[in-house]
Amino acid sequence: MVSPVQTQANAGAHIAVRNVSHWFEQAQGPLQVIADLDLEIQPGEFVALLGPSGCGKSTLLRLVAGLEPATTGSLQHDSQAITQPDPSRIVVFQDPTLFPWRTVWNNVALGLQARGLLKTQRHRVDEALALVGLQSFAQALPHQLSGGMAQRVALARALVNDPSLLVLDEPLGKLDSLTRLAMQTELVDLWQRKGFSVLLVTHDVEEALFMAQRVVVLSDRPARIKQVLVNDLPYPRHRGHPRLAELRHQALSLLGLAASW
Ligand SMILES: Nc1ncnc2c1ncn2[C@@H]1O[C@H](COP(=O)(O)OP(=O)(O)OP(=O)(O)O)[C@@H](O)[C@H]1O
Ligand SMILES: [Mg+2]
Structure with missing residues (x-):
């Protein structure tokens, strides 16, 4: 369903x-x-x-x-x-598992295609690719992408469904x-x-x-x-913020790692 x-x-x-x-x-x-x-x-x-x-x-x-x-x-x-x-509710895993024979566009289109929505909602594929900055790679094949780009395709494939989680x-x-x-x-x-x-x-x-x-x-x-x-620091965050260092210290000790790190 x-x-x-x-x-x-x-x-x-x-x-x-x-x-x-x-x-x-x-x-x-x-x-x-x-x-x-x-x-x-x-x-x-x-x-x-x-x-x-x-x-x-x-x-x-x-x-x-x-x-x-x-x-x-x-x-x-x-x-x-x-x-x-x-x-x-879409899950994105560590491994992007793209279909190697499908272009980036066709990989991202999969979810809509499976739900019979591709004909009327093609623009959503382009929107999802734009969201991850890969419009110009729409016709590329997965082997032509770097690891980061492949993971962005996996994200676009999730975003095309307009997930709420x-x-x-x-x-x-x-x-x-x-x-x-x-x-x-x-x-x-x-x-x-x-x-x-x-x-x-x-x-x-x-x-x-x-x-x-x-x-x-x-x-x-x-x-x-x-x-x-x-962590109530506002976004965009600064990686060097002292609050992050403090929280990191707490997290590491909760995970059982030497608190002197
Ligand atoms: N389908 C399954 N059948 C039997 N045991 C499973 C199954 N899936 C996970 N487990 C067991 O449940 C435990 C938790 O696995 P899970 O994959 O949730 O851990 P995790 O916290 O994600 O670990 P990691 O950080 O290494 O990814 C492990 O001991 C694993 O062997
Ligand atoms: Mg795990």
């Missing part, structure tokens, strides 16, 4: 995760991955998740995206239960550090212009703090909320 297309400006999703616990069946028995987790994302808010490897971050994103049901607890999007994936699972993880810094700024800029809500998972403490308004620090598996760090 597909949702109606939203053509009006998007206010951003309200997401409510209430008392969610999740288990996976493994050969050795059930493995608890998420424990009693409560998390709310306000419309238009940018929230980042930080936590040790394997603690359950990607699993939580999959539950929020509706890719699988939580074992217990409830997840809601604008007061509606999340029961299946929906084009209004962008779910990002380490989307910049494979990029070199300079491209990564540039893309952080671009993503924040996009978010500010479009007004969708964002749930970002990253391993990079600075990235989380630079981009998000709230950084949720999770425990080891099963993931529980250890602490929520609020």
Whole structure:
């Protein structure tokens, strides 16, 4: 089932995760991955998740995206239960997984094509490419792109659906550090212009703090909320701001790293 297309400006999703616990069946028995987790994302808010490897971050994103049901607890999007994936909640993964034989334009068009909307909504593909600055590469093939450009195509492919929630699972993880810094700024800029809500998972403490308004620090598996760090610095932010250094110190010690760093 597909949702109606939203053509009006998007206010951003309200997401409510209430008392969610999740288990996976493994050969050795059930493995608890998420424990009693409560998390709310306000419309238009940018929230980042930080936590040790394997603690359950990607699993939580999959539950929020509706890719699988939580074992217990409830997840809601604008007061509606999340029961299946929906084009209004798009996940962008670390690996852009573009179709190599399709042009950039045709890769971005996929979502609309799958929903039978491409004929009437072709302009949305051009708009999404413009949003990520790739208009002039519309006819390029994926192998002709750099890693950063390919990740921008993946973003455009998400944005073409005009999502009210962008779910990002380490989307910049494979990029070199300079491209990564540039893309952080671009993503924040996009978010500010479009007004969708964002749930970002990253391993990079600075990235989380630079981009998000709230950084949720999770425990080891099963993931529980250890602490929520609020970053109320206005945008655009300055990477050298002393408040960021202070928050970084807090985040690192919450993650069990030497506080003298
Ligand atoms: N489909 C699955 N079936 C069984 N176990 C799974 C499944 N998906 C994830 N797990 C297990 O759940 C735990 C959490 O995995 P998850 O991918 O959510 O961690 P993560 O926090 O995203 O880790 P990373 O930071 O390394 O990406 C891991 O121990 C993993 O082995
Ligand atoms: Mg993960």
